[in-house]
Amino acid sequence: MNDCVFCRIVAGTAPATKVFEDDAVCAFLDIRPITRGHTLVVPKQHATELDDLDPDLGAQVFRTGHRLARALRRGGLASDGANLVLNDGTAAFQTVGHVHLHVVPRRHGDKLSFAKGFLLRRPHDTESTAAAIRAGLTALARAEGAQG
């Protein structure tokens, strides 16, 4: 576990800008984002690949990704959509050996910046980005509360 960077992020012993966590999952900004707001959702319990992941925990990971995608439309980033991507195994370009779901915010007409982001993957202003995502989660919770 100690040599897994995502386990260390979950434990708080490696730095990351967390935007959400509960008992089962943790979501934090990708340090090399493709687009601003690119977030990773990981199970807190270590699983290297989908083969090792409890399916119910996998469902919780996706549930969180789904929620983040909705929050990204509502927060300061005001995305128009998102790519939710899970690369399972090194053959599928999984680069960290701890299951993670990418939530990549998208805007209409961003094809070029998205393609460039793949090449550059430069960090954006993490604090304001995280604040924008948290604002989206708050707006989402408020909207759900209003619906009863």
Ligand SMILES: [Zn+2]
């Ligand atoms: Zn791990």
